[in-house]
Amino acid sequence: MRADGCVRVGVIDSGLAPALRAHCEGCAGFEIHDHALWQTTPREDLLGHGTRVTKILVDQVPNVRLWVAQVFQTRAITTPTQVAAAIDWLVAQKIELINLSLGLRRDSEVLRDACYRALRAGTLLCAASPARGEPTFPACYPGVFRMTGDARCARDEISHLDTAYADFGACVLPINGERRHAGASLGCAHLSARIANYLRAGGERRPSRVRDWLIAEANYRGPEQRRAGEDQ
Numbered sequence: 107m108r109a110d111g112c113v114r115v116g117v118i119d120s121g122l123a124p125a126l127r128a129h130c131e132g133c134a135g136f137e138i139h140d141h142a143l144w145q146t147t148p149r150e151d152l153l154g155h156g157t158r159v160t161k162i163l164v165d166q167v168p169n170v171r172l173w174v175a176q177v178f179q180t181r182a183i184t185t186p187t188q189v190a191a192a193i194d195w196l197v198a199q200k201i202e203l204i205n206l207s208l209g210l211r212r213d214s215e216v217l218r219d220a221c222y223r224a225l226r227a228g229t230l231l232c233a234a235s236p237a238r239g240e241p242t243f244p245a246c247y248p249g250v251f252r253m254t255g256d257a258r259c260a261r262d263e264i265s266h267l268d269t270a271y272a273d274f275g276a277c278v279l280p281i282n283g284e285r286r287h288a289g290a291s292l293g294c295a296h297l298s299a300r301i302a303n304y305l306r307a308g309g310e311r312r313p314s315r316v317r318d319w320l321i322a323e324a325n326y327r328g329p330e331q332r333r334a335g336e337d338q
Contacts, residue, residue: 112171115170115205116203159207202305232250235271278293
């Protein structure tokens with residue numbers, strides 16, 4: 107266990123609720139105005155998505171120290187430029203792990219390059235990826251952990267999927283258990299929490315070592331099996 111018992115985690119999302127600000131060491135907003143990127147003071151989390159993600163981290167990781175980058179404001183829409191700027195800002199704060207419970211449909215050089223800079227700096231990147239369907243970015247970039255939800259997993263369980271879509275899966279539910287908010291983004295948050303606790307315990311911050319540890323910890327192996335008649 108680390109002497110201070112803390113791990114530095116970045117969250118790129120829609121912000122967080124005021125009740126969680128005691129756990130936040132720093133925050134910044136990234137917005138596009140008049141075709142230019144601006145770093146701003148974050149607004150209220152109007153979407154609630156970032157709050158659900160950060161609640162998982164606060165609940166599951168003792169003494170977590172959060173830095174929050176807001177890239178969603180009034181709608182769940184962002185750009186590669188905003189996400190890339192958020193990654194660079196978090197890397198400058200010497201964040202150890204960044205949770206990206208989001209996915210963009212198109213590859214982008216600016217986002218790809220920001221991810222590579224983060225990885226070269228030794229920052230772990232966990233990004234949401236759908237369990238099936240079209241690939242998303244930055245999850246598709248080499249070195250980024252592709253995380254999703256797995257309905258088999260309880261709060262303290264993970265799965266090693268190793269599919270064309272995702273590397274690992276975890277609990278799909280928010281802390282309050284509301285199924286209407288279930289999904290890959292919350293599975294990603296649970297996996298980030300799991301890795302954060304690994305780092306707190308003194309685990310080595312190398313993607314290959316983290317991957318090996320997650321595989322060893324997995325409660326399930328291989329993808330979920332659909333029953334006959336279930337929706338694909």
